[in-house]
Structures are given as structure tokens and as C-alpha cells.
Amino acid sequence: MFYHRKELIQPVRVENPDPRFGQLLLEQFGGATGELTAALQYWVQSFHVEDPAIRDMLQDIAIEEFGHLEMVGKLIEQHTRNLDQTPVYDAPLFRVRGVGPHLVDSQGSAWTANYINEGANVVRDLRADIAAEAGARQTYEALIKVCHDEGSKKALTHLLTREVSHTAMFMQALDRLGKLTDPIFGSVEPDETVDLYFDLSKNGVDHRGPWNQEPKFRYREEPAPQGGLPPEPTNPDEEKLKLHAPKLAAG
Amino acid sequence: MFYHRKELIQPVRVENPDPRFGQLLLEQFGGATGELTAALQYWVQSFHVEDPAIRDMLQDIAIEEFGHLEMVGKLIEQHTRNLDQTPVYDAPLFRVRGVGPHLVDSQGSAWTANYINEGANVVRDLRADIAAEAGARQTYEALIKVCHDEGSKKALTHLLTREVSHTAMFMQALDRLGKLTDPIFGSVEPDETVDLYFDLSKNGVDHRGPWNQEPKFRYREEPAPQGGLPPEPTNPDEEKLKLHAPKLAAG
């Protein structure tokens, strides 16, 4: 069951509102890397995670992310409060749809659950969560770099910080499962090709790294197809070469 | 520049075609966790990654994933080759759209680039890649579990194996960057809240774990809002309480 208090989890005080910056901020309200993605991803995962402690962590962090979504919304609300004094074509989105946040990204594309990565397995979920946090952090850094308002910067830095915090927590959980540095999980045994590296993109100079070096990996410099020619397709609908009386044909 | 050989990277031999299983396989052709997502994600990342060795790895793996997409497509083609002998409503998707693969998932939703997670930073990208591999692996396991054709199972096990291999490679790359177990990256310094854990979802019993324990984390049992009440919204379009002559009103 959810509850809400109207006070914010952290302060949001915009001194120099700029609706153009408000539009950029939509990326973290209704965008792929935004707080809604994070909140819903962790929370939906919690429905199928059996481990009570990891489930609890997912719920705690999800609820915090809803509070962060609220902060981003308030930033946008404040950045658009003087919309009438902004040239129309500097902030057309808010002119047409009204002030305050909307569930679209900075390009005006509606939020979609296609951004969410979850399902069936806690290791898969936690890896998805570390990725989600990395995307969110990256966007906050981009926003901070172009921000000219101190109050916004402070709020955004807090939001970036918490993405780091959550990453640390997810890493700890993966580590307890023994899966932070172990690539293998699940119940299907990999086959004997698991340590092969295929050099499929060529340019004469080999840049190598620990991801394709002995003894962990066997490097294949000239990988050849192992699968042979596939059988020909059989298509019952396929057009065969035959003649129709072209009575409607052009020309 | 791309090249192609018609032989497959690994064998694909379906003995007992089942268009219903063919529809499930679409999840890995045109679905969120599928091979197209992987191939395009790694390849698009390679355009902005400066490190030549990591960029090379992303390209090598991307090209391999295109070869895997081809394998999944051939599996679907073979599972639908006897479509005419299947009850119509067992495989309506292929009946309406034709045999062979289409760029939709097992539910018939079109593939979208919203599945892709990339941008600006190699650490963010590699974390997204480990997550992508985890999702792909999970779906392959689900498919293997319900599969009754030995040839398909063998091909799917190879595809699952390679997701593990790629995970190992991405982990090595992150490790070389020092970012496999370190949550922090990028150029913005986190603030002092970085080690706080907020217990926001309650049920009387505390399930704790290494992600919210001293000394790494400071646990906040009753987190209170720190942000105060936000200012009231100012909305130039907002309806104020006023009277209109309701000449068109109903009743």
C-alpha cells in the first residue's frame, strides 16, 4: 500500500527558470533513463523475487525513485512557471501542452514500458538495474553540465548521487549471490564454445584485451561458418513464375 | 563495411517443426531480449567509444550477434515450413503474415529501438551490455525448457552459451576500466548522501543485507522528507472559479 507526504524528499528551488532547460529535464521524467523507468522496473521485479531481503531492497529503492520522479517534476514545474515571458518557439512543447511535467522525453516521445528490463530471474534483474542506474547517472551528468541554475544543479547532483548509491546496493546484492563477477547464472549448462572469441570485424591491426586473451579465452582469428548452408525455404504463398493476362497493365 | 556468407555460423536443423514454437522464437528475433537488440546496441555504441580495443570488441561481438539473428530466423523459418498442416488458430500470426521470421516479438509487438540502452560513456554502455546479455540468456533458458525438438535445443543452447561468453568479455572490459565492482564513474562528484539507505517500504520485519549495513551504508529507519513543502504551482491556463452562462448545458 502506498502513502505520500507533500514535502519533498530533498529540496527543489529553481532561481532562474528556463523552459528550454525544463524540456531537457523531461528526459528524466518521461524518458528512457528517467526516474519512472527506475521506479517501475525495480517495483515490478519485486513481484517475482523470492529472496525476502533482496525483494525488500528493490521495494525500498523503488519507493525512493518515485520520490525522485516527484523532484524532477517539481524542477520542470518551476522551470516553466514563467512560460509566458519566453519566446514561443523556444519552448513549443509547453506552449501547446501546458506548464509542468508531462510523461514524454526531451524529444517529446511518450514514455513506454519497452524501456523496462525485468523478468524471471533475480540475477538478470539486478544486472538490468545496474544498467538502468548507469543510464540515469549519465543523463544527470549531461544535464548538470549545461545547467546554469544553482538550485537545479544541487538537486540534480543529489539525484545523480543516489543513482550511485543504488548501484552500490545492487552490486552488493549481486555479490552476495556470487554473480557480480561471475558471468554464469541459471540452470542451463553452456556448451564447449563458451570461451571462444571470434575476430569478425577486421582492419589489419589487432587491438587485443583481457576479453580475448589466453588462458581465459581462445582467440579465433579467421572464424569460418560451422553451420553449413541452410535448407532452401519452403513458402506456400510464394509467387511462382507464371503468366497472367495483363489486361489492366499500364502502358 | 559488411560482408555475408550464406553458410550459418552454427548448424540449424529442426526435425519436428511446430509453428507455435516458431512464434515463441520470435521473442529472440524481434523481441526486447533478442539478437537484433544486442547486435544494434553494441554496434551503435562502437561509434562513440574512443578506446580502440574496447571498440573493436564491441564490433566483433555485434557482428557475431547478426549471425545469431540469422540462426534464430532460420529456426523460425524451419518451424513454420509445414504451416498448412497446422490448425489455423494455433499459429494465426504466420497464417496472416506468412511463414518465416518477422520483426515482432512472441506477442506480435514490433521491434523498437526503445529496447536499446547506449550513449556517451563506455562504462554505462558496458553495464547496459551485461544487462542485455542477461535478458537474452534468460529468454533462451525459457525457450529451451519448453522445447521438444533436439535440433532446436542444440542451437538454442549454443546461443545461450555465447551470451555467457559475451558477458565474460564485457566483465573483463569493465574490470580493466576498474568499474566492474566500483559503482562510481564519470566526472561529477557525489554528495554526502551517497552511503545512506532509506527504509521506505515497511512491514514490521526487517530483512537486511550487505546493501544496507555498516560500515558501507548508513541505514535510515524512519526517513523523513528533507525538502519541505514545494511552492504552489503557477499555471496561466488554469481554470479559475468563474461563471459562464450555461446556455448549452444539459438538463
Next chain:
Amino acid sequence: MFYHRKELIQPVRVENPDPRFGQLLLEQFGGATGELTAALQYWVQSFHVEDPAIRDMLQDIAIEEFGHLEMVGKLIEQHTRNLDQTPVYDAPLFRVRGVGPHLVDSQGSAWTANYINEGANVVRDLRADIAAEAGARQTYEALIKVCHDEGSKKALTHLLTREVSHTAMFMQALDRLGKLTDPIFGSVEPDETVDLYFDLSKNGVDHRGPWNQEPKFRYREEPAPQGGLPPEPTNPDEEKLKLHAPKLAAG
């Protein structure tokens, strides 16, 4: 700031789990008329609504809807808990993506913020909210009609009931604004055509009603165009009739 308690707002006890019914229930988890749509719509509206009492109501109801989303998620989780004993092709979605809720509708389409209707004006928002509740109520009725599990029925009836309650609240709010039965709102004066009714779809028999009767409405039986012929388009890119040397032409 958001909080959560793990106890549910109302009981959810499924006695006869059926993953097929679980898939239908997705319509109210990740579908157009579902609880996520309601929760996010009312909550996003609250960012631009100036009237503190209506804003408060929107927030109270939004938070309740998050609690309802949780109930629907728990229903789905319980209906899929015996998935392994269900024929594979009876519940392919959960077989491929795992048990429990996902943010898709009963047809497997991902939730999108395009479902949300809000912006700029409280009258517009409240009308959208009454519409959202009507859709949600209708879907709950459809689900109850085909449901064979008493515990699910009881939970769904509660959820349907609360959609009625919210409708009543939104109607009261609109009524206080004088806009429940008055079609006019906003600051642009309608022109003199406001009471015309155009009979544009014909079949020889006139079915009339209070929406096209005097004195409120003026009925136009044979409406003619009032706008004249529009000017011809001017297209700088348009192909003009000219000849190219057809050196590559077929045939």
C-alpha cells in the same frame, strides 16, 4: 515523498490460479484502462493544478491507484504461481517472460504514456479523469464476467467499486467549478455556429434526440460546404512531368 507498507490496501486471495486469467488481468496492470494509467494521470495533473483542494484530491486518489496497481499485480502473481502445470501454449507470455506481472496489456503490448490525457486546465483534466474511470470500470466488469475464482472476483469488485467512488469525487469537483453540465470552459469565446447540428451521415430515417433539437440546437439537414475550394498546393519538391534518360529502366 512516497512511502510504502507491504500490507495490501485490500485482500488478494486467489484460490484457483489460472495463468490464462492472469494474462487477461494484465489489461489492468499494463493496459490502457489499467491502474498505472490512472495513477500517473492524476498525479501528473497535480503538478499544474493551482486549486489546493482539487490538487490534494488528485494526489489522494493517485496514491490509492498505486495501491490498486499493487493489488492487480498480486492477483497476477498468484494466478501464475502454478505456471509449470499449465500447458505451454495456454500461457506463452508468462512462459517466455516469467511469472508475475509485466507492464504490458492482455495482448502483450507495452504500456505507453500515450494513454494519458492531461494538460494545462483543470476542467479538461477532470473530464479526462471521469473518462479514465469509465474505461477502468468497464474492463473490471468484463474481467468479473469471465472470472471463476471467488477471491479474484471479490478483489476485482472492490477495484470496480473504487472507480465508481473516484468518478463521484471527480464529478463533485467539476460541479464545484460549474463544469459538470456546462460544456463551455476556458477563455476563448465560441463563434456563432456553436448551436448548429450537421446531419452528415444519412440513411433516410432520422433518429433525433435532445442533442439536435430546438431550441438548444439548430438542425442542418443538408449541410453544404461553407469554405469554398481551397487554393492549389504549392510544392517545391513536386515531380513535374519531364523526361529522364531511362538508361536503367527495366524491360
Next chain:
Amino acid sequence: MFYHRKELIQPVRVENPDPRFGQLLLEQFGGATGELTAALQYWVQSFHVEDPAIRDMLQDIAIEEFGHLEMVGKLIEQHTRNLDQTPVYDAPLFRVRGVGPHLVDSQGSAWTANYINEGANVVRDLRADIAAEAGARQTYEALIKVCHDEGSKKALTHLLTREVSHTAMFMQALDRLGKLTDPIFGSVEPDETVDLYFDLSKNGVDHRGPWNQEPKFRYREEPAPQGGLPPEPTNPDEEKLKLHAPKLAAG
């Protein structure tokens, strides 16, 4: 069966074309609140509405909306006719895709049937229609406010007017069904919680209104969960704590 006359339903005469305003106008051609949404929503509803008079009304209004869509298209065509004399990056959408209307909104997002709200029940449909009209009217007001061309303003004011007219008609139809001010419809009886109001969003000050006052509503100031703790999830795919030989592990 549909017919068309090339004369417009109302005049469209743009004197001062501005492709930037043309892009804003796309919101009503291919946007959520646009004329295509209205036309298709009412028309699709007419397929399942049994009442012949209400069905007729839906068809009459749908056909009018197609005429309005044409007007908006002509406005856009005229606003883009001098595109070549506009700085490239003032109107990039039309530069890349050509002059005249396209089925996208002012942000370039393609129209989607997810905007449409209809199904199964005439009360639900009519409420959705009143909401659709409110959104359309709001967008027209926004466009009129930033419009500097008298001919466009006149056309837009007519279009706004007709949204008001249709609202009046839909209200009359709902009123005849007894459902304009009655929240209840359909055949499922609400349970005993129908008149409860839950104060779930707190800030120390209570803003109350007729939507949460006695005797119509019973106010719950400290709503507690009624549903108890849900059972633990059971997930056959869930990762359990177990050890794998980490032969591929990083580090």
C-alpha cells in the same frame, strides 16, 4: 459509405504563413488531441452502440471531424507553402519530410490508436468523448494564443467552437441515459466501500471539498491497509544461492 466534396466545410485562408506555426498545428492533425483521434474514436464507437439515435449522432459528429481534419491539414499546407524562404533549422521537420501535413504531432511523434478510448458500453464511450473534446478545445486555445495570423485564428476559433458544440451534444446524450451526473453505470453492484475517501497524501493542512464531505462521503484520515501481508511469491525461475565454478569470472 463515404463521400467527399473538395470545398471545405469552413474557410481556411492563411495570410502570413509561418512553418513554425505549421509545426504546432500538427498537434491537431496527427496529435493526441487532434481531429483524427476524435473522428476515429466516435466512428469506431458507432459500430457497437445499439441505440440508433446515439449511434447516428456519433456518426454525424465523426464525419464532421473528418472535415475538420481536412481544415487543419489545409492550414498546415498553407503555413508551409513558403518553406524555402524560412531558415532551415526553424522548420526542420518540413524540410526533411516535405510541405503539408503529416500524421505526427508537434513533437514529431507518429499518431497512434493508443489515443483512442472506446469499447463495450455507450456510457463509457460518451464520457471518453467529452474528455476528447476537452483536450481538443484546450489545444486549440493554446494555438490561438500564440497565433499571429488572422485567417488562422478565425479557422481555429471555429474548430474550438465545434468542440464545445459536440461536448454539449454528448452531455445531452449522457443526460438522456441518466448518466451525466450519476457516477454509476453497468451491471456490477459496487461494494460497501463506495463512499469512502482515503486521505493518503498528507501535509498537515487539510484542503477539503464536496468530494470528501459528509453525508455523501465518509472521510478516512489515517487509512490503514486492510489486505494484510500478501503470500510470498513462488518463482520457478528464481536464482537460488548456489555456487558455479567461476571459470570465466573477471579479475
Next chain:
Amino acid sequence: MFYHRKELIQPVRVENPDPRFGQLLLEQFGGATGELTAALQYWVQSFHVEDPAIRDMLQDIAIEEFGHLEMVGKLIEQHTRNLDQTPVYDAPLFRVRGVGPHLVDSQGSAWTANYINEGANVVRDLRADIAAEAGARQTYEALIKVCHDEGSKKALTHLLTREVSHTAMFMQALDRLGKLTDPIFGSVEPDETVDLYFDLSKNGVDHRGPWNQEPKFRYREEPAPQGGLPPEPTNPDEEKLKLHAPKLAAG
């Protein structure tokens, strides 16, 4: 300006309703190859086509397609009229969303304007229209093949026929422009590579055809890159190899 008559353009009489077939029919109501795509594509094109006769043709055919959309809708309405006597999980879409047509395809995905192909040039538009007709015709053939109701078959055969008719008309129009068999159009001169054919997909056996034979085409058996190595990317956001104090690191 649009008009409508309630009589259908051609008869629609379903004798053996089957909601499962009704769902397949959605492909032509709200699907990619459906009548809405055709109607809107041709009609939107007409806004920018300067040639008055071709523009007139586009409008005539668009209006006919709206009449066809109505026929498909009526087919679906009639196929779902006995829904209550159908097993629930045979037609879940209509059970949840109500009888009659909805703007989704046979897989439940909402119609989107991304299906539409138009813009800027009449040759491009007409080629897109021939393609649209080919897709529509193909889907009608697929539907006819699995249809067990004579009335439906007759209606579908008419609809298929008219796609052929429209194709013939579009071909005539292209032919008058000299562009039915000439690949070149527009105002940019192709460069000297226009007649090269690159054999990029290899399997040892050459299947050749008139599309890669002298004298029209110059065949390149071993095409080599002509573009050299591209410059290294320059990414201001790229993570460089540096050390952070890993105070939050796992393990």
C-alpha cells in the same frame, strides 16, 4: 468536406460468425496493411500533390478506402455478435474490450501512423501506394484462404479486387509521369556508381539475373571497401582509464 451514407458500398453478410476469425480481420481494420493505412496515406498525400488530376485520383481512392474500412468493421462486428457463446479464451481480445472492431491488428497492436509512407514527391508517393496495395492484397488472400464463411469470402474477394484496381490506377499514373519502369526521379544527378552490382553475400554458387547483368549493370564479384579507415571518434563524455577511490565497491 466529408459525407456519409449508412448503406454500405458493398454487401456484408456473415452467416457463420466466428470471433476468432473476427480477430484475424482486425489486421485489415487496425493493422499495417489495413484499410485505414490506405485511406490515410492517399488522403494525406493529396495535400501536397500539385497535379490536379493525380490529386483527384488520390482523393477518390482514399474515400473509397474509408468505405472499405467500414466494410471490414461491419465484418468484425458481425463475427463477434455471438461472443457470449464462444469459449472465453478463444477470443480474449473481444471479451476484454467488447464486441466490434477496434483500431488494433490481429496481434492486438495499436494502429500507428508509422505504417504510412508519403512525402514531398508524387513519384515517391505513387510507388508507396503500389506497395501498400500489394500488402493489403496479400493479407486479403491470407484471410480468404482460412475463411469458412461464404458471405465473408465474397466481401473479402471484393476488397482484394479493389486493391488490384487501385494498383492498376496508380501504375497508370506513374506511367504517365514516365516513372513506372524508370528508376530515376527527382532533381539530384546520380554519380558514376549507379550501375554497379556488389556481390556481398557469398556461397560459392552464383545465382545471377537481369538485375546484375551486362550491359545494364557492372558486376563486382569481390567488392572491396573504397572509403578507407574512418577517423577515430572524439567523445568528450568518454570514460578514460582513471582511478576512483572505490569506497562503495562490492566485495
Next chain:
Amino acid sequence: MFYHRKELIQPVRVENPDPRFGQLLLEQFGGATGELTAALQYWVQSFHVEDPAIRDMLQDIAIEEFGHLEMVGKLIEQHTRNLDQTPVYDAPLFRVRGVGPHLVDSQGSAWTANYINEGANVVRDLRADIAAEAGARQTYEALIKVCHDEGSKKALTHLLTREVSHTAMFMQALDRLGKLTDPIFGSVEPDETVDLYFDLSKNGVDHRGPWNQEPKFRYREEPAPQGGLPPEPTNPDEEKLKLHAPKLAAG
């Protein structure tokens, strides 16, 4: 199986980078008419095409299009390499998401497989391919017209050229099937209405053309409905006129 060489298929050398032009170029990387659409469309078609020579052609061209996608990506990468010296709101997309290409169009909408047109029949596929090429060519022309960088223009002219080349090849293939100028294909016989033309859009002046002239076509000047009135809908969920105790009603 896929291979890659790091050298480009043709040179890409941007001398005057402009991130605004980089954003326009996204139309051909992640947009509807872009190279990804072409590459994937032809390649997916190849899975169901039985004719080995046409299948080979589709694969050869698909692989070339992947190489073109790479060229467009390199153009975007180079146009964004000086992003830091560009005003923030001139190129907000790259500021928020990073330099280099992303899989979105010039309006920021994610690429979707809804752009792809394929299935079941080689004639349908080839017609779709000619349409795809026409759209791609048109967008390249639009980009060339507004381009101020000679290196970019040269690369774009090559890409436009190859769309012409592919069109020529597809036309040859259709011609060999006898379907370049013959509208009829497939196995369903059209009915007797195949040569009718319906004048459904009127304006007093008849613009006629070869697409509606004798002897190929029979012109119907005043087309009347042939289908009669459809039966009334039967909707089990429909609201009937009945009274509820309006105890929650407003007012």
C-alpha cells in the same frame, strides 16, 4: 554469417561539422526511410523467398545497406565531434544523449519495425522495396538541398545514387516475374468490379487521366451504395436506458 571490415564502403569526410545537420541525418540512421529500414526489410524478406536468384539479390543489397547505415553513422559522428562548441539548445538531443548516432529519427522518435513492409509473397516484397527506395532517395535529396558541407554532400549523393541502383535492380526482378507493369498477382481471382473507377470526391470540375478512362476503366460518376443498410449491432455489454439510484450523483 556476417563479417565486417573497418574500412568504409565509400569515403566519409566531414569538413564543417554541424550538430544541427547531424540531427537531420538521424532521419537516415534511425528514421522511417533510413538505411536500417532498408537493410532489415530486404534481409527479412530473404528468409521466405524461394527463388534462389532473387533471394541472393535481396541479401546482396541488404548487406550493402548495412554498409550504408555505417556511412550515415560516421557522418553523424563527425558532425557531432565539436558538440561542445555549439550552443546548447542548437543540438539538445546530442547534449542529452551523447555524440554520434542513435537509433532515432530527426524528430527523436525511436526506430520501429512498423516501418518494414514484407511478407509471404515476392511480388509484394519487391513492390515494397521499390517504395522503400523511393522514400530513402527523397530524404537524401532533402538532406543534400540543405547541406553546406562538400564532403557530406558527396557521401549523400553516393547514397542517393545507390537507392536508384537498387530500384533498377528491383524493377528488373519484378519485370522478370512479369509484375512490373501488371497489377495482378497471387492466386485469388478478382471479381467483376476490377475495372470500375468511382468518382467519390467531387468539385464540379473533372480532372481525368489514363487511370479512369475507357477502355481500361469504366467510370462511375455518381456511385451509389451497393451494400444496403447493414444489420443493427448486437452488443451484450451495451448500456440500456435504466435507472440507478443516483446516491453518489453530483449536485
